Amino acid sequence: QVQLVESGGGLVQPGGSLRLSCAASGFIFSAYVMSWYRQAPGKERELVATVSTINSVTYYADSVKGRFMISRDNAKKTVYLQMNSLKPEDTAVYYCSVLRRSLRDWGQGTQVTVSS
Numbered sequence: 001q002v003q004l005v006e007s008g009g010g011l012v013q014p015g016g017s018l019r020l021s022c023a024a025s026g027f028i029f030s031a032y033v034m035s036w037y038r039q040a041p042g043k044e045r046e047l048v049a050t051v052s053t054i055n056s057v058t059y060y061a062d063s064v065k066g067r068f069m070i071s072r073d074n075a076k077k078t079v080y081l082q083m084n085s086l087k088p089e090d091t092a093v094y095y096c097s098v099l100r101r102s103l104r105d106w107g108q109g110t111q112v113t114v115s116s
Contacts, residue, residue: 002026002105004096009110012086016114020081022096022107030054030074032100036081038092038112045095049081064090086114 008020020036033052039045049070050059058070069082079096093109 002098002100004098004105004107006094006096006107006110009094009112011113011115013116014087014114016086017082017084018086018112020083020094020096020110020112022079022081024077024079024096024098027098027100029077032098034070034072034079035097035099036070036079037095037097037106038090039095039109040089040092043092048094051079083112086112088114090114 003025005023006020008018010018012018030053033050035050036048037045038048046061048061048064049068051070051072055072060068067085072079083090091112091114093111095109096107098105
């Protein structure tokens, strides 16, 4: 059974940083592309960043490019999202996700709030 457990969210001031982690189990972690999504109140869930199986290829939404960095540690079966220069518009629930055999699995999400 696939499990994705996010951690690291919280309240941070504008300009601050947070590092999210997602611990995975129940599938061959190193074989799959991993992604972070987010959903702000009243908005649709959006893709934030994606990392290929061996950190060689990454994708970022334009809104986070240059501020966020996605990475993975296949030995620890964990994917990270380093978030710098945070803005109030980054406030959302952040979800870890994996697409396997046309089915997308999600974690429970971790709340990130950027406010002074």
